[in-house]
Amino acid sequence: MLNRKLVILAGILILLIVLGAPLGAEEDKTRDLSVDARMEEFYDLEDTEPAIELDSNQNGRVDYLIKTGEDGKKMMEVLDYDHNGTMDDFYMYDHGVLIQRAIDSNADGNIDIWVYLEEGVYIARYEEDTNFDGTMDRVKNYDTKDNGEKK
Template sequence: MTHRNAVLVLVVVLTAVVMTSADHGPAKPLHPDQHFDVTAYRESDGWIIADTNGDGMTDYALKLDHDMRKQLEAIDFSNDGRMDNFYFYRREALIREEIDTNHDGRIDLWVYIEGGVYIVRYERDTNHDGTIDFVRRFDEQ
């Protein structure tokens, strides 16, 4: 692919993303393995699941990569049957956290992490309309 074609493809992809968010859908597409519905996590699909408060509903789910390292973790802190905190790992180090802070079934806080602990950027959808309206960076002056 020539450089010019690559740029063109990128523009098309970006346009598609903008159009999706204008439709009041999620501000960013979810990871293919990421679900809000706690019943979507099944051991037969490779998830390690737990019901930590004993109410009969899954509230914790963990997926490992091929080397048995943490890859994705989902937690339903509010115990309403919808996951609200998602943790993404690469080689066991936390790289991103996605949070549904108001429990409406839509991510509204994205936290980007380096070295497993350092927050380099976070993005928020403060009015929960599906569009990111606040970005804070810590990795540039």
């Protein structure tokens, strides 16, 4: 009786994984690459301490934003690296561990480099929009689980 329950549970789990995979891929395709969307994500983060805003070069414009969770660990950092008044470098954390970094390298308001990390240091996936047309055209996946080396 217990075994049968387990088999049914396992079946449901496999079904969820099979159905979930294409849904996840679809979501990725329609991902909003705009800097505005990243800023929304920053301000929409919940269960955080109030955002800290800094003007590191004291030119009157905020160029560094950070949000930490209630546990005091980093949730997200946002930088205006070239100090042109628009944020261009985004660090996303999972309880203080860096999991994603998104960069607008040509200051056109759209992310063109997106990196996914594991354990804060290993690159799991690298995406780049080399011609700045809003579509990532150079995508590399790295196998970080086997040996930590790039393939």
